[in-house]
Amino acid sequence: MAQSASFGRLTGPAKLDAVKQLLGSLTEDLETSSLAPQRRDSILEELKIYGRDPNCADPIFTKEGIKTLVRHAFDSTSVNTSRGALRILCNALLLAPETRQRFVDTGYAAKASEKLKEDNSDDEFLVARLLLISTYNTNIDLPKLITQHGLADSIANHLARHAKRLSSTNRSTTANPMDSMALEETLKLTFNVSQFSPNHLASFEPAIPHIITILCSLDLPSPHIKTPLGPPFGPAVNAVLNLDLSTPTAKEYLYPDSSPSSFSDRLIKLLSLSIKAYKNPDLEQIVTPLVCALSLVYEHAPASVKQSIKSALLPTEKDREDALGKADTLQGHLLKNWSNPEAPELGKAIAHLYFDLSNRDPHKFVKNVGYGYASGFLFQNNISFTPEELNKGGETEVEGEDGVREIKRPINPITGQFLDTERVSELPEMTDEEKEREAERLFVLFERLKQTGIIDVQNPVEQAMREGRFEELPDDK
Numbered sequence: 001m002a003q004s005a006s007f008g009r010l011t012g013p014a015k016l017d018a019v020k021q022l023l024g025s026l027t028e029d030l031e032t033s034s035l036a037p038q039r040r041d042s043i044l045e046e047l048k049i050y051g052r053d054p055n056c057a058d059p060i061f062t063k064e065g066i067k068t069l070v071r072h073a074f075d076s077t078s079v080n081t082s083r084g085a086l087r088i089l090c091n092a093l094l095l096a097p098e099t100r101q102r103f104v105d106t107g108y109a110a111k112a113s114e115k116l117k118e119d120n121s122d123d124e125f126l127v128a129r130l131l132l133i134s135t136y137n138t139n140i141d142l143p144k145l146i147t148q149h150g151l152a153d154s155i156a157n158h159l160a161r162h163a164k165r166l167s168s169t170n171r172s173t174t175a176n177p178m179d180s181m182a183l184e185e186t187l188k189l190t191f192n193v194s195q196f197s198p199n200h201l202a203s204f205e206p207a208i209p210h211i212i213t214i215l216c217s218l219d220l221p222s223p224h225i226k227t228p229l230g231p232p233f234g235p236a237v238n239a240v241l242n243l244d245l246s247t248p249t250a251k252e253y254l255y256p257d258s259s260p261s262s263f264s265d266r267l268i269k270l271l272s273l274s275i276k277a278y279k280n281p282d283l284e285q286i287v288t289p290l291v292c293a294l295s296l297v298y299e300h301a302p303a304s305v306k307q308s309i310k311s312a313l314l315p316t317e318k319d320r321e322d323a324l325g326k327a328d329t330l331q332g333h334l335l336k337n338w339s340n341p342e343a344p345e346l347g348k349a350i351a352h353l354y355f356d357l358s359n360r361d362p363h364k365f366v367k368n369v370g371y372g373y374a375s376g377f378l379f380q381n382n383i384s385f386t387p388e389e390l391n392k393g394g395e396t397e398v399e400g401e402d403g404v405r406e407i408k409r410p411i412n413p414i415t416g417q418f419l420d421t422e423r424v425s426e427l428p429e430m431t432d433e434e435k436e437r438e439a440e441r442l443f444v445l446f447e448r449l450k451q452t453g454i455i456d457v458q459n460p461v462e463q464a465m466r467e468g469r470f471e472e473l474p475d476d477k
Helices: 012-030 037-049 063-075 081-096 096-103 109-115 121-134 142-149 151-166 177-196 198-217 234-237 249-256 262-277 283-299 301-311 330-340 344-357 362-369 372-379 432-452 460-466
Strands: 396-398 405-407
Touching: 012 037, 012 063, 012 432, 037 096, 063 081, 063 109, 063 262, 081 096, 081 121, 081 151, 096 121, 109 121, 109 142, 121 151, 121 460, 142 151, 142 177, 142 198, 151 177, 151 198, 177 198, 177 234, 198 234, 198 262, 234 262, 234 283, 262 283, 262 301, 262 330, 283 344, 301 330, 301 344, 330 344, 344 362, 362 372, 405 460
Parallel strands: none
Antiparallel strands: 396 405
C-alpha cells in the first residue's frame, strides 16, 4: 500500500488526530485482526516517527497506549510487528519517564525476559534496552525475572555469543552494526540488574568469563581517540563492578595461568589512555568506574599480579624529579586528579587505590605518595598517623618485589620530590631598607583589615615590635 504524502509529517492538532487514529487501529486490530500485516507494520512505522517528539503524541504515552504497544510487541507472531512495536516502546520509555512504570504495570516484563532468550542481535538490542530503561524508578521485580524467567542466564548467553564473535580471527568479515549496539545494551543491563539485585550476584557468575574475554579481545583505542572508554569498553568495565570477583571461576579468567597479568594490564592501558583523554566533568562519570574496577582486580589478585599493578601505578623516580602529580605520566595524572575539585569521586577512588597499593599501611602510604596527598585521606578515614612520624629529609621506601624497594636519594616527605631536584629561589636576599618597607606595607594592610570590623586580627608587625623581635633601622642606614 502506497504511503500518503503526509506520512509522519503532520504537526500540531493534525498530528494528534493522526496518532489517535493510528493507535486506535492498532488497538482494534488486537481484537479483530483486521489489519493486513503490511498495513499494520506501516502504521507502526508512522507511529514511531510521530513518537520521536512527545508533543501532540500524547496517546502513545498513556496507559492504554503502552498496553496496546506491549501486546503487539510480545504477543504478535510477526517478527516485523514485534520489532516495530518494541522500537516505539523504547522511545516512549526513554522520552517519558512516567511510562516506565506503566510498562511494568502491564506485567509484560516477564515476557520481555523470556523474549531475551532468543539468539538474535536485533531482538537482543530492543528487549535489553526496554528492560534497561525499565529498571529506573520503577518497582520492577528483578529477582523474579532472574529466578523464574532466566534473565541472568539470557544475559550470559548473549555475552558468550559476543565474546565468541569478538575473539574470532575473522571477526572483521562478519561485522554487523547491530551486534555492537546489542552488546552495549546487554552490558548496561548487566550493570543495572546486578546493581539492583545484590542478593542474586551468583546468578551472574557465568557472565564474568565472557565480559573478560570481550575486554581482552577488543583492539585498544588509538592514543589519539578522544573517547577511549566509548562503547563497548566503558559498559564492559562497568559491568564487572557489582559482580563477585572472588570466586574460583572469576579468578580463573581474571588471572589465567598462561598470562596472570593480562587483564590487569589491559585495564591499566585503558586507564593510561583515559586519564589523559577525558576532561572535566567526563573524568568523574567515565574514568571513576575504571579506577574502581582496577581496585577490585587488585584486591583479589595473586601476589605476582599485585606486584605488576604496583610497578605500573606507584610513582617512579621520573615522577619524583618534581613534586608528585606534576609529571606527564600515568602516575602523575592520577595524583593530579586526586584533588580535582570537579571530580571528587574520582579523587576518592584514586586515593583508595593507592592506599590498597600501599598494603593499607599508613606509613607506606605516606612514603609512596607524600604526606601532602595522604593526609586528607588518612584524616577523612580516621586512620592514625602523625606528622612526627615522617622520615624527614631521609631516604624513602616504596613498594617493590620484596614488599619494599629502597630509593637511595633523600625525598621531601610532604611533596614526594627528590630533595636534590627541588628548586632554590634565585631572587637576591632583601636589603635592610627593603625589609623595612615590606614591614611597613604589611603593617598598613593589617591595620586596614582590623578597621573593617569583619574579623578580629592581630597585626603581626605590631606584635613583633611589642615583643622586642623587631628593631627600627638607625637613621644613618
